[in-house]
Amino acid sequence: MDGKVTKEQSSFRFYFLLTLLSAVIFIRYGLQINIPRELALVPIAAIAVLGTQTEIMAVLMCLIPFHESLDFYIALILVIAVYVIKYYEKIKIGGSFFLMLLIMLWELLHCFTSSFSPMNLIVSLAPIIALTLIICSDFSELDYDFLVRAVAFAAVVTSLTMLIQIAWISRFNLVSFLMNLRRLGALSESSIDRLQISGGMVQTNSLGVICVIITAALLQLRSVKRGKKSDIFIMMSLIIFGTFTASRTFLVCLALMVFMMILSRKGIKTKLKFFCLAFIALIFVVILFSIFFPEQLEYYISRFFVKDITTGRDDLMVAYNRFITKNPEVMFFGVGLQNFGDKLVNEYRVAANVPHNSIQEITVAWGIEGLILIAAMIFMLIHSAKKRNPNIKLINYIPLIILLFKSVAGQLLTSNYTMLALGFAYITMVQSLNEKDALEEYTK
DSSP: OTTTSOHHHHHHHHHHHHHHHHHHHIIIIISOOOOOGGGGHHHHHHHHHHOOHHHHHHHHHHTTTTTTTSOHHHHHHHHHHHHHHHSGGGBOOOHHHHHHHHHHHHHHTTOOSTTOOHHHHHHHHHHHHHHHHHHTBOOTTOOHHHHHHHHHHHHHHHHHHHHHHHHHHTTTOHHHHHHHGGGTTOOOHHHHHTOSSOOOOOOHHHHHHHHHHHHHHHHHHHHTTOOOHHHHHHHHHHHHHHHHTTOHHHHHHHHHHHHHHHHHSSSHHHHHHHHHHHHHHHHHHHHHHHHHOHHHHHHHHHTTSSSOTTTTHHHHHHHHHHHHHHOHHHHHTOOOSTTHHHIIIIISOOOSSOOSSHHHHHHHHHHHHHHHHHHHHHHHHHHHHHHHOTTOOHHHHHHHHHHHHHHTTSOSTTOHHHHHHHHHHHHHHTSOOOHHHHHHHHTO
16 A cells, blocks of 8 residues: 555545544534534544555554544544554553553453453553553654644644634624633533533633643754744644633743753854744734733733632642542552542532642552552653664653643543553654754655
């Protein structure tokens, strides 16, 4: 198949199918037309079956921004199953594979209850299986530029769909639209009731983090002179969409990304140049919001001057610390991933929400042993990346650092998109982002 289809034809086929996937999502959630949700799986399956390794990985990573718009776990299992069948020769079994088996066994030990379901077991472990396959894969022939721009396209489609969804909720009334747009990704119960079809709305902090890591990946391409003019428009769009979330997590992660990008630059002049460009972009966004969305900007700023800036996360952390320390069976074994949220909120009644700290989250799910297993998985991810890319630099680590940083005030293990995004971070880490080497490879 690879010998019969040119790269241009393959690329056209991929974007045609990705556009078809985007259209299904846009029609269902943006225009509120009740087409079957399962239709989204058709172009995904077509890309997986017909696509190259790069295209399969690209559609797999597109599930990150699309994770609320389709049957995420079915799509994930479908893509990784086809990938294993087609590219098994590129998968080398290593330490991370055996660690995955140990993790699966540990979760299986938590499943001896009346509510156990084999399908739920597979679903809960699917992101870890996908991450392991990515770590074990040879990506020496992967087109990283293609993959990043495909994911960026998916993120823009998701954000635009959410905007149209809000316009639909507002009955296309401008005042109502601006009120509902105050936090992109967060809808009131009354707003949700106006929807004919719910779903497709990515949570505020999640959308913000996704926008930041994709922006970081596009900046990586520009740093090695492989950027396109269209990338600038996409990056500005992602930053604007991220600002619409009014997420403090987004702003902190964006500042962290800019700081690390500055540190990764060589020489004072290039550091200063990037800082000035980032500052100009910031001024542009502030002016844009001041002119067109002044109330949005005022609301965003006000979120940093509230009495409880943690929005209850400190109380949540205290509640789960108490739950862990007072229950040795939780500390050393955990409650398992099966019905995780329902167990904590309704059965154990620990708090109104699941843990918003990855260390507590993993400990509650799998105990201290689980914390060690996940730490070992992240260590193997970094070790494998260093082995495959001896010239790894700070700029390669930026998506991983952002994901781990955000997980301090969020979820990691039970967040489907975050575990898959760790795979995206790994793919970033194995790329040669040395300007001289990258240019030589790019011009072959």
